[in-house]
Amino acid sequence: MSQTSSLDPEDWDAFRRLSHQALDAALDDLMRVPQGPVWRETPPEVLARLDDAAPEAGVGLEQVLGEFARDIQPFGVGNRHPAFFGWAHGAGTPVGMIAEMLAGELNLNCGGRNHIGVALERKIAAAMAGKFGFPATASGLFVTGASQANFHGVLLARRAALGPEVRVNGVAGAPLRAYASIQAHACVEQAMDLAGLGTQALRPIPCDAEGRMRLDLLRDAIAADRDAGARPFLLVGTAGTVNFGAFDPLPDLADIAAQEKLWLHVDGAFGALTVFSEQLRPLIAGIERADSLAFDFHKWAHVPYDAGFILARDGAAQRAAFAAPAAYLSRTETGLAKGETWPCDLGPDLSRGFRALKVWMTLRAYGVDRIGACMARNCADARALAALIDESMEFERAAPVPLNIVCFRLRDGDDAANRALVERLQVAGLAAPSLTRLEGRTAIRCALFNHRTGGEDVRAFFDAARQQAKAVQK
Numbered sequence: 001m002s003q004t005s006s007l008d009p010e011d012w013d014a015f016r017r018l019s020h021q022a023l024d025a026a027l028d029d030l031m032r033v034p035q036g037p038v039w040r041e042t043p044p045e046v047l048a049r050l051d052d053a054a055p056e057a058g059v060g061l062e063q064v065l066g067e068f069a070r071d072i073q074p075f076g077v078g079n080r081h082p083a084f085f086g087w088a089h090g091a092g093t094p095v096g097m098i099a100e101m102l103a104g105e106l107n108l109n110c111g112g113r114n115h116i117g118v119a120l121e122r123k124i125a126a127a128m129a130g131k132f133g134f135p136a137t138a139s140g141l142f143v144t145g146a147s148q149a150n151f152h153g154v155l156l157a158r159r160a161a162l163g164p165e166v167r168v169n170g171v172a173g174a175p176l177r178a179y180a181s182i183q184a185h186a187c188v189e190q191a192m193d194l195a196g197l198g199t200q201a202l203r204p205i206p207c208d209a210e211g212r213m214r215l216d217l218l219r220d221a222i223a224a225d226r227d228a229g230a231r232p233f234l235l236v237g238t239a240g241t242v243n244f245g246a247f248d249p250l251p252d253l254a255d256i257a258a259q260e261k262l263w264l265h266v267d268g269a270f271g272a273l274t275v276f277s278e279q280l281r282p283l284i285a286g287i288e289r290a291d292s293l294a295f296d297f298h299k300w301a302h303v304p305y306d307a308g309f310i311l312a313r314d315g316a317a318q319r320a321a322f323a324a325p326a327a328y329l330s331r332t333e334t335g336l337a338k339g340e341t342w343p344c345d346l347g348p349d350l351s352r353g354f355r356a357l358k359v360w361m362t363l364r365a366y367g368v369d370r371i372g373a374c375m376a377r378n379c380a381d382a383r384a385l386a387a388l389i390d391e392s393m394e395f396e397r398a399a400p401v402p403l404n405i406v407c408f409r410l411r412d413g414d415d416a417a418n419r420a421l422v423e424r425l426q427v428a429g430l431a432a433p434s435l436t437r438l439e440g441r442t443a444i445r446c447a448l449f450n451h452r453t454g455g456e457d458v459r460a461f462f463d464a465a466r467q468q469a470k471a472v473q474k
C-alpha cells in the first residue's frame with residue numbers, strides 16, 4: 001500500500017480484495033475451531049517476532065494479515081472451542097464478529113453527543129430494564145465487565161448513603177459497612193478498596209451447603225455493626241457465584257435491605273442473563289427489587305468482548321453519582337451537543353466504543369429465546385457430567401451443581417495431582433478446565449458456557465480426564 005497524505009488506501013480496489021480475503025480467512029478459522037486444539041501456548045519465537053510492534057515505517061496490510069495468521073490467530077485463550085470449560089467466558093458468534101467489523105467502520109465515540117451510538121445504548125438499557133422488571137426511571141451503561149459494574153454499584157451505594165458531599169469532601173463520619181457472601185466475587189472486595197472504604201468494611205457472610213448467603217448470620221452481622229457504631233449501607237447479592245453457580249436468596253435479601261435501609265446491589269455477572277431462559281428464570285426471582293445490577297453480555301450471551309453493563313433502578317441516582325459538568329461538554333437544544341444525559345454522566349469514561357452495536361446485532365439476530373435455550377442445554381450437560389463423576393471410581397464431586405458449573409476432584413489424589421491433571425489436559429489441547437479452592441482443598445472446575453458444547457463434548461472431556469488421571473496417579 002503506497003504512502004498517501006491520509007491513512008486511507010491509495011487503491012481501494014486492492015484494499016477491498018485484501019479485506020474480503022481477511023473476512024473469508026476469519027470465517028474459515030471460526031468454522032474449524034472444533035477440530036483444533038483447545039489451547040496452545042505462544043512459542044518464544046512468535047513472541048520475539050512481536051517485538052517490532054511499532055516500526056518507523058509501515059509494512060502494509062497484506063504483510064500484516066499474513067503476520068496475524070501466523071503469529072496471532074493460532075494462540076488465543078481457547079474460549080471459542082466447545083471443550084473450553086475453564087472460566088465464565090463467552091464463545092463469541094459469527095454475528096458478533098461482523099458487528100465488531102461494522103462498529104470499527106463507524107468508529108463512534110459513545111461518551112456522549114447526539115448520535116445513533118448513544119441512542120442505541122439507551123435502547124439496550126431500556127430493553128434490559130424491561131427484562132429485569134426495573135421501572136421506567138432506570139438507566140444503564142456499558143462498561144468493560146462486571147468487575148467494573150460492581151465497582152459502579154459500590155459508588156452508587158456510597159453516594160446514596162453519604163449524599164453529594166462525598167464527591168467533594170470524601171468519606172467521613174461513621175464507618176460504612178457492606179455485606180456479601182463468602183462466595184462473592186473478589187472484585188466486590190476490590191471495589192470497596194477502590195471506593196476508599198477499605199476492604200475491612202466488607203463483611204463476608206458464610207453460606208449454607210448450597211452456597212447461598214446465610215440470612216441469620218447476615219442479620220447478626222448488621223446488628224453487631226450498628227451496635228458498634230458503624231453504618232451499614234450496602235448489601236451485595238450474587239446471582240451465580242463464581243465457584244459453582246449458586247444464587248443468593250434475592251427476595252429475602254431485598255426484604256432485609258428494605259428493613260435495614262441498605263442499597264441492594266446484585267452481581268449477576270453471568271447468572272442475571274438466565275432471564276433469557278424460561279426454564280432458568282425462576283433462579284433470579286427478586287432481582288427486580290435491586291437498586292443496581294451488574295452483568296455481562298460477553299459471558300452467557302456470547303457477545304464479543306467486552307460488553308459489561310450496570311443497570312440502576314433510579315437513573316437520577318446514577319447521574320448524581322458520576323456527572324461532572326465541564327465547559328467543553330455543554331449541552332444545546334439542537335445539534336450535535338443535544339441531550340440532557342450522556343453516557344459520560346453515568347460513569348467516568350469520556351472515550352467509549354460502540355459496544356451497543358454488537359449487543360443489538362446479537363440479540364436481534366438470534367433472539368433471547370435461542371440464547372436462553374443454549375443456557376438451558378449447558379445446564380443439562382452440567383448435570384450429565386455431574387452424574388458421570390458421581391458414578392466414576394476416579395472422581396468425586398466437590399460442590400453442588402445448581403447451574404452450569406461442576407467442581408470435582410480425584411478421589412485418591414492430593415492438591416498437586418489435581419493441578420497436574422488440569423495442566424495435562426490444557427497442554428495437550430484436549431480440554432481447558434480450571435482450578436479453584438473449596439473447603440481448603442484444590443478442586444477441578446468445569447464451567448459449561450459455550451453454545452457450541454454438546455453432550456458428546458462433555459463425554460469426551462470426561463473420558464480424557466479419566467485417561468489423564470491414570471498418568472498423574474502412577
